[in-house]
Every structure is written in C-alpha cells, then in structure tokens.
Amino acid sequence: MKKTLEDLSVGVPAQKGNGGRLLAPTVSASAAKAAEPMTALDKTTASAKRLLDDEALARSEKTARLKAAREDRDKGADD
Numbered sequence: 001m002k003k004t005l006e007d008l009s010v011g012v013p014a015q016k017g018n019g020g021r022l023l024a025p026t027v028s029a030s031a032a033k034a035a036e037p038m039t040a041l042d043k044t045t046a047s048a049k050r051l052l053d054d055e056a057l058a059r060s061e062k063t064a065r066l067k068a069a070r071e072d073r074d075k076g077a078d079d
Contacts, residue, residue, distance in 0.1 A: 025032075038046070
C-alpha cells in the first residue's frame with residue numbers, strides 16, 4: 001500500500017513560513033555596520049567628528065546670538 005503525503009504528515013504541526021522566499025533583513029545596513037567591531041582608528045575618527053560637530057553647533061549658536069544683539073543695538077541707534 002502506497003502512503004500519500006497526507007498520511008505521512010499526520011501528527012506534524014502546521015508550519016508557518018515564507019513559502020521558501022528569501023528572508024528580508026531585520027537590521028538596516030547602517031545598524032549592521034554599527035554592530036561591527038570598531039578599530040582604534042574608527043573610534044578616534046568618530047570622537048573627532050563628534051567634537052567638531054559640537055564645536056560647530058556652539059559656534060553657530062554664538063554667531064546667532066551676536067547677530068541678534070547687533071541688530072537690536074543698530075535698531076536702537078536709529079531711534
């Protein structure tokens with residue numbers, strides 16, 4: 001007697017899957033790169049970029065404050 005596929009699969013729980021398609025990555029490429037071990041040079045570069053960004057932000061805020069103060073001063077001198 002030949003067994004059918006249904007006879008063979010009795011007692012096997014139903015499987016949930018993607019139908020044999022390739023799985024989509026669960027992590028973005030940038031996150032995967034961030035998960036890689038960092039060399040000393042990478043750490044130094046990241047630290048330097050962070051410091052330069054912080055200094056540039058502080059400089060732009062200072063420039064905006066000084067510009068506003070000059071405009072207030074010049075506006076008051078015209079009166």
